[in-house]
Amino acid sequence: MAAAPVDLRGFKIWKGYLDAAAQAELVAALRPVLKAAPLVRPVTRRGQSLSVRMTSAGELGWITDRRGYRYEPRHPSGVDWPAIPRQVLEIWDAVTGLDRRPDSCLINYYEAEAKMGLHQDKDEADFSWPVVSVSLGDDGLFRIGNTTRGGKTESIWLNSGDVVVMGGEARLTYHGIDRIRFGSSRLLPKGGRINLTLRVAT
Template sequence: MQGSLDFPPNTEERHCLADGAWLLKGFALVQAEDLLATIAEISAQAPFRHLLTPGGQRMSAAMSNCGRYGWTSDRLGYRYSETDPLSGARWPAMPESFRALAVNAAASCGYPDFEPEACLINRYVTGARMALHQDRDEADFSAPIVSVSLGAPIRFLFGGPQRGNKPASWLLEHGDVVVWGGPSRLFFHGVAPLGQRAAHPLTGALRYNLTFRKVG
């Protein structure tokens, strides 16, 4: 069973979402403040922007990227690019602190060889959401996805291999990390709208999400 581990007795902060998928409560909490500061530095180079779906709809979460590749979307489709479409420059390099967090989280869930090539940075304001979708723009589905939550809490929706599978709802709080791969790598997932009262002392009503992926 890929991604399934025998954890020590004190496992109340690790939740199995599905075969190969784990919620690690507070995994990034110690370094969360530094991560937020680094996000500010990255977004100064590659500003947050609201992408368009191929159908022309504006995404409610604003996005930036760092790493070898950045994920982007417009009327031409979803894709990865080595350069920022707004500036034509290469995306900011992925900080070692980001890479190490993603590698360590993946390894703790049974994925020891994860090497992220892209980090998508999403910024959510009140009411912003992410519809159920699969992460399938990558060429390599053998690598897991690592997702880090910072700031205001939000509800993570984790379904199954079919869009019609009813998703389970999990509360993601500041410093939580979700890892999924293997049998659940292509499961549908998303987040419910960020609530009107959702806030955190470090970010106010904003929520940030780092999503690490191996592209090729």
């Protein structure tokens, strides 16, 4: 675990928060989640497919389809979302110090050409709660913008085991992943990057 986070535009970034053993344990904990609620490639309201595949854990899962962006209590297949693994919740507890735990954990999987455009996380009921992001696998180039579109941005490579807390003014700052460095990590057997984002949705 890093001694102190890097502060980049209000984003608290713990470099190397999880060591190799903790990363492997977390991946093992995610396997039954992905089996129960398989990754899907969602579409936007306009019918455009996202380049990432995603699923969720917790009481609610974030989805996007022709009806728009929202939280739902079930996977698109109709099954309930699996519980958030203990190892994931312990990260939230440690980096936020909050008594309230997240009720949603979005799981994004980035393959070689996947990326995520600049966006705000704003489908939650109360923006006073932070969003916590955990990176596993290949490096991802994380770009941070502003609370409105446009303007100067800054970027930082997120490596496997890094943890980011988006709270305060950073909570509604635009951010995204421009690309991944495919094959930079051996954590995932088929390569790629897993990103977990923990949210208080309700």
